[in-house]
Amino acid sequence: xxxxxxxxxxxxxxxxxxxxxxxxxxxxxxxxxxxxxxxxxxxxxxxxxxxxxxxxxxxxxxxxxxxxxxxxxxxxxxxxxxxxxxxxxxxxxxxxxxxxxxxxxxxxxxxxxxxxxxxxxxxxxxxxxxxxxxxxxxxxxxxxxxxxxxxxxxxxxxxxxxxxxxxxxxxxxxxxxxxxxxxxxxxxxxxxxxxxxxxxxxxxxxxxxxxxxxxxxxxxxxxxxxxxxxxxxxxxxxxxxxxxxxxxxxxxxxxxxxxxxxxxxxxxxxxxxxxxxxxxxxxxxxxxxxxxxxxx
Amino acid sequence: xxxxxxxxxxxxxxxxxxxxxxxxxxxxxxxxxxxxxxxxxxxxxxxxxxxxxxxxxxxxxxxxxxxxxxxxxxxxxxxxxxxxxxxxxxxxxxxxxxxxxxxxxxxxxxxxxxxxxxxxxxxxxxxxxxxxxxxxxxxxxxxxxxxxxxxxxxxxxxxxxxxxxxxxxxxxxxxxxxxxxxxxxxxxxxxxxxxxxxxxxxxxxxxxxxxxxxxxxxxxxxxxxxxxxxxxxxxxxxxxxxxxxxxxxxxxxxxxxxxxxxxxxxxxxxxxxxxxxxxxxxxxxxxxxxxxxxxxxxxxx
Numbered sequence: 001x002x003x004x005x006x007x008x009x010x011x012x013x014x015x016x017x018x019x020x021x022x023x024x025x026x027x028x029x030x031x032x033x034x035x036x037x038x039x040x041x042x043x044x045x046x047x048x049x050x051x052x053x054x055x056x057x058x059x060x061x062x063x064x065x066x067x068x069x070x071x072x073x074x075x076x077x078x079x080x081x082x083x084x085x086x087x088x089x090x091x092x093x094x095x096x097x098x099x100x101x102x103x104x105x106x107x108x109x110x111x112x113x114x115x116x117x118x119x120x121x122x123x124x125x126x127x128x129x130x131x132x133x134x135x136x137x138x139x140x141x142x143x144x145x146x147x148x149x150x151x152x153x154x155x156x157x158x159x160x161x162x163x164x165x166x167x168x169x170x171x172x173x174x175x176x177x178x179x180x181x182x183x184x185x186x187x188x189x190x191x192x193x194x195x196x197x198x199x200x201x202x203x204x205x206x207x208x209x210x211x212x213x214x215x216x217x218x219x220x221x222x223x224x225x226x227x228x229x230x231x232x233x234x235x236x237x238x239x240x241x242x243x244x245x246x247x248x249x250x251x252x253x254x255x256x257x258x259x260x261x262x263x264x265x266x267x268x269x270x271x272x273x274x275x276x277x278x279x280x281x282x283x284x285x286x287x288x289x290x291x292x293x294x295x296x
Numbered sequence: 297x298x299x300x301x302x303x304x305x306x307x308x309x310x311x312x313x314x315x316x317x318x319x320x321x322x323x324x325x326x327x328x329x330x331x332x333x334x335x336x337x338x339x340x341x342x343x344x345x346x347x348x349x350x351x352x353x354x355x356x357x358x359x360x361x362x363x364x365x366x367x368x369x370x371x372x373x374x375x376x377x378x379x380x381x382x383x384x385x386x387x388x389x390x391x392x393x394x395x396x397x398x399x400x401x402x403x404x405x406x407x408x409x410x411x412x413x414x415x416x417x418x419x420x421x422x423x424x425x426x427x428x429x430x431x432x433x434x435x436x437x438x439x440x441x442x443x444x445x446x447x448x449x450x451x452x453x454x455x456x457x458x459x460x461x462x463x464x465x466x467x468x469x470x471x472x473x474x475x476x477x478x479x480x481x482x483x484x485x486x487x488x489x490x491x492x493x494x495x496x497x498x499x500x501x502x503x504x505x506x507x508x509x510x511x512x513x514x515x516x517x518x519x520x521x522x523x524x525x526x527x528x529x530x531x532x533x534x535x536x537x538x539x540x541x542x543x544x545x546x547x548x549x550x551x552x553x554x555x556x557x558x559x560x561x562x563x564x565x566x567x568x569x570x571x572x573x574x575x576x577x578x579x580x581x582x583x584x585x586x587x588x589x590x591x592x593x594x595x596x597x
Contacts, residue, residue: 029400036392040412043471046427047415049437066437067444112318119311127315129588134326136584138532140556141573144336144566145329148343168321175318200310229420231535232553236561251422251539254429264430271423279418283411 050272053265054078061262077262078270085249086241087270094245094274097159097166097234098227102220104167109174109219110212114204116175117182118190128179131172139232147236161237162245166230170223181215182208221282228274246271330577337570347567354571364572367550370462371531374551377466378473378530379523385470386477386522389413391511393478394485395493396503410482414475421472425539428468429455432540458548461541465549468536477522484518485511517594524587528580552576 053066057074064071081087116124146165147156155161185208193207209216234248244252250271253264337354339347358364398406416424431437432454439451454464488510496506512519534553537543543550543558552572559569 032396040409043413046431050427065440108318111314115311115314121311133581133584137577137580140553141333141577142329144560145332165325168325231422247420247422250426253426254539268427271426275419
């Protein structure tokens with residue numbers, strides 16, 4: 001399943017090479033295109049609204065409403081929200097936590113998958129099913145014991161607690177993915193290395209990892225973005241302003257009662273911006289991996 | 297593995313070492329807490345001191361708790377906005393983009409549109425909540441647009457009015473979910489042999505006929521996967537409700553996850569909250585088992 005879904009993006013591109021010949025070019029096609037364009041504009045309209053109103057002055061908004069183009073670019077709402085929410089801090093926190101989870105999550109997944117996919121240890125199937133069930137169940141069912149443990153060990157309100165929790169949760173999923181990739185890893189390469197006297201540890205790092213690098217990057221990218229978007233556990237674990245992530249800060253924005261509409265637009269835009277940047281960088285990876293991310 | 301001498305068992309044992317870090321993590325972070333939560337669901341506990349054993353008391357109360365039943369009904373209603381509507385829109389859109397827009401206007405336009413529909417899906421849900429909270433507020437864009445097109449009478453306090461709040465949150469969820477269905481379905485469509493469509497077209501089948509006769513049956517595995525995964529997700533809806541309505545007004549948008557959170561961290565009825573989480577977990581596992589059985593059957597074929 002995993003390899004099949006990982007390669008989906010490519011097969012979609014390939015199968016289009018030969019368009020059908022002799023198709024009718026009726027004026028009807030413009031009607032269909034117009035319909036789809038109306039739908040896409042409807043979908044993207046909220047993004048546009050956030051953009052337009054985040055750079056509008058409060059006076060302009062009061063006079064011309066949310067639908068007008070700003071008379072002049074005004075960044076005061078953006079700056080105000082940035083400072084109010086200490087957005088630099090939130091960005092640093094989110095990047096730190098997500099990056100650490102990506103690295104440690106991939107590492108854990110790799111070790112597990114090496115034992116399951118290459119080592120074919122007994123009980124592999126049972127292990128994978130337990131891992132999958134473990135991440136499918138709602139986080140509500142583990143959040144309180146985690147919260148209690150974090151308090152007991154002094155890790156409460158530390159980014160480390162969130163990093164540990166998500167490195168493990170994401171790796172459960174990564175193990176499932178990488179195991180099926182490693183399950184079909186060419187045996188001959190490993191046997192050749194073993195004949196040359198490589199230890200298992202050397203096989204992992206000098207044979208498997210170099211071949212697997214692109215896949216590991218994809219998995220790491222997913223871990224990064226999924227962790228970036230996580231809400232419940234960071235909300236519970238990170239109470240102080242200084243430790244919160246962008247996602248948590250956004251979730252608590254409504255409680256702060258931003259009465260100024262341009263501030264709400266600015267908050268939205270700042271929440272959207274990192275995602276758009278990831279999207280532009282990782283577009284292919286993201287749409288390709290959507291099926292494998294389905295069970296999250 | 298190919299060579300069959302006696303070293304194989306020791307080799308295997310060596311590999312178990314690599315499972316140790318992952319296993320430790322999983323036991324401490326997932327398995328242990330899951331068991332602890334299950335045990336807590338049979339106790340009365342305020343989060344401090346020692347939990348008091350209460351047998352099935354929490355579960356008995358649950359059966360008579362209107363808030364709990366309300367939240368379960370809302371979950372069923374969220375299946376409409378999480379699963380049914382996005383699947384229907386996703387199917388039509390995927391078929392349109394795949395076998396019409398792409399044919400007529402080219403691959404690039406089609407993938408550009410797909411990316412556009414997918415964008416809400418990767419936004420942090422809390423950000424989507426802030427954005428829509430602003431749009432749907434009494435003085436928000438939704439009402440301003442309605443007034444501008446002469447439908448001012450329809451303007452509502454969308455998320456602040458118990459009559460409309462659930463529908464408003466559902467709208468936001470549909471907006472988020474369509475992209476997911478679309479992308480999975482389009483990936484599935486690339487598997488279908490184009491000659492099937494050509495043959496159908498030669499036989500004079502119209503677009504809708506082809507949709508129901510070819511696309512839907514061929515996409516059955518994808519539809520199944522999407523339906524089950526989004527149903528599991530519907531049971532876990534938390535962030536949109538937390539951000540948009542906090543379960544209100546008047547419990548109109550209360551969902552199990554929010555109720556659990558509320559009892560864990562606000563009323564501190566930890567045992568009771570744990571019981572709700574257990575119910576959620578049992579339903580999820582039942583759905584997940586169906587999903588996994590299906591997956592392994594797919595792999596076998």
